[in-house]
Amino acid sequence: MKRSPLKPLALAITLLSMGAQAADLKQVANAAWDYDSTWRAERQTWEAEQETLVQGRAALLPTIDARYGRYRTDRDIEEGNFNQKYDSEATTVTLSQPLFRLDAWYGFKEAKAVVSTAEAEFQQARQDFVLRVAQGYFGVLRAWDTLVSAQAEEKAISRQLEQTNERFEVGLVPATEVEEAQAAYDLTRVNLIVAEQDFAIARDQLETLTGQRWETLAELREQLPMEGPQPATMQDWLDKASVRNPQVLVAQGNATAAGFTADRQFGAMMPQVALVGTYSHTHTSPRGDSAVGTTSSGITPDNHGTEVGIEISMPLFRGGGLNSQRKQAALRADAADQLYQQAIRDVTQQTRTFYRTVEADALRVSARKQAIRSARAALEATQSGYEVGTRNVVDLLNAQQALYGALRDYANARYDYILNTLNLKAATGELDVEDLASLNDWLSDQESLDLYDPDLEGQSEAQMVIPR
Numbered sequence: 487m488k489r490s491p492l493k494p495l496a497l498a499i500t501l502l503s504m505g506a507q508a509a510d511l512k513q514v515a516n517a518a519w520d521y522d523s524t525w526r527a528e529r530q531t532w533e534a535e536q537e538t539l540v541q542g543r544a545a546l547l548p549t550i551d552a553r554y555g556r557y558r559t560d561r562d563i564e565e566g567n568f569n570q571k572y573d574s575e576a577t578t579v580t581l582s583q584p585l586f587r588l589d590a591w592y593g594f595k596e597a598k599a600v601v602s603t604a605e606a607e608f609q610q611a612r613q614d615f616v617l618r619v620a621q622g623y624f625g626v627l628r629a630w631d632t633l634v635s636a637q638a639e640e641k642a643i644s645r646q647l648e649q650t651n652e653r654f655e656v657g658l659v660p661a662t663e664v665e666e667a668q669a670a671y672d673l674t675r676v677n678l679i680v681a682e683q684d685f686a687i688a689r690d691q692l693e694t695l696t697g698q699r700w701e702t703l704a705e706l707r708e709q710l711p712m713e714g715p716q717p718a719t720m721q722d723w724l725d726k727a728s729v730r731n732p733q734v735l736v737a738q739g740n741a742t743a744a745g746f747t748a749d750r751q752f753g754a755m756m757p758q759v760a761l762v763g764t765y766s767h768t769h770t771s772p773r774g775d776s777a778v779g780t781t782s783s784g785i786t787p788d789n790h791g792t793e794v795g796i797e798i799s800m801p802l803f804r805g806g807g808l809n810s811q812r813k814q815a816a817l818r819a820d821a822a823d824q825l826y827q828q829a830i831r832d833v834t835q836q837t838r839t840f841y842r843t844v845e846a847d848a849l850r851v852s853a854r855k856q857a858i859r860s861a862r863a864a865l866e867a868t869q870s871g872y873e874v875g876t877r878n879v880v881d882l883l884n885a886q887q888a889l890y891g892a893l894r895d896y897a898n899a900r901y902d903y904i905l906n907t908l909n910l911k912a913a914t915g916e917l918d919v920e921d922l923a924s925l926n927d928w929l930s931d932q933e934s935l936d937l938y939d940p941d942l943e944g945q946s947e948a949q950m951v952i953p954r
Contacts (some may be wrong), residue, residue: 508702508934511926515619521697528611535604542597545590548583571773583761588753596746603739610732613917622692624901629688631897636681639890640674647671663879670883704929714848720841727837730915737829744822748815757800764793840910847903854896861889
């Protein structure tokens with residue numbers, strides 16, 4: 487069953503109080519649906535393009551024209567030496583019904599192809615909207631996780647710097663270890679500043695997309711079904727992409743329309759046959775002493791006339807312009823067909839790339855989780871060695887940085903998997919707003935982040951996701 491391209495988000499949402507419950511992906515998507523100017527413009531453009539079909543059909547239907555004129559005439563007639571002065575009104579109604587017009591027929595077929603292209607472009611715009619919403623929402627969550635990790639790392643390195651200074655003051659460590667700890671702390675401060683900036687930018691971008699200030703957002707659940715592409719066979723994705731991808735459909739529609747344009751230009755050189763009917767009425771009234779209504783004057787007060795017939799017309803020569811337009815349209819049709827073939831190849835390659843990326847992302851998430859466990863174990867071992875004097879502060883700092891780096895990599899891997907999965911579905915033309923509703927189930931109804939918490943730093947360690 488064909489989907490209505492202008493239906494609202496099929497999410498059945500009643501907006502809840504932001505103070506009572508964290509906003510989720512569905513609420514953000516609904517706000518963006520009504521606010522995002524790019525998406526609203528695409529909807530208006532799609533509606534405007536539907537009129538192309540009406541205009542293309544019009545050339546095959548009857549046309550009726552009416553003309554009315556009011557005139558004042560002052561005529562001197564030398565033979566007979568008299569003058570005619572009169573006012574006249576003329577009304578003409580003409581009806582024309584095309585009987586044979588190749589150019590109009592192919593123009594109608596061209597209009598249908600143009601509308602099909604517009605529908606494919608609208609489908610692409612719809613998918614782009616879904617991607618913008620997902621990127622905006624998870625962009626905030628990604629920036630949040632990076633910021634929380636940077637804050638926790640800065641706090642841990644700061645404590646390590648304090649401990650190293652204390653050890654140095656009592657002569658337990660050399661000055662070089664203080665310098666190493668200070669250098670590590672300075673680096674984490676820089677990373678924290680960058681993370682704070684990136685988070686503020688991501689938050690602002692989401693507000694620009696939706697036109698709303700979001701106080702809290704629901705976070706991702708820890709346990710998610712990140713199992714890779716489903717179906718698991720690449721060829722299934724490639725087969726769908728080659729026939730359903732909006733970019734392929736746009737290229738196909740352009741090629742079809744260009745072919746009918748060439749046919750239309752050829753039809754413009756062929757004969758045209760039309761059924762024509764005309765009704766005319768003229769009323770004349772004299773002014774002054776003019777003799778009107780007599781046979782000698784040649785003027786009668788009222789004239790009525792009706793004509794019905796068949797008209798045949800054909801352009802014979804117009805400076806070579808028609809034939810040139812036909813050749814030009816034929817060459818453009820060939821070019822459009824080549825672009826269609828290239829679009830299939832490009833989309834096939836994109837789909838193959840997204841498939842392999844999602845497949846690798848699923849493995850990466852699992853591997854990153856294991857890397858966190860390993861980094862934590864390494865940190866604990868290094869901490870024990872440092873306390874007994876077998877490891878130095880550089881080893882400890884490196885182990886701490888490795889753990890926080892592993893945490894960031896794990897969070898990024900999860901967000902990459904989600905967004906790349908959406909890109910893979912978009913490549914096959916299957917991405918729709920319902921996917922946001924499905925993805926919303928991946929969000930936690932217990933955990934949320936506060937986008938404007940003034941005590942954000944104090945929450946960093948408690949809010950960090952450290953899988954075990």
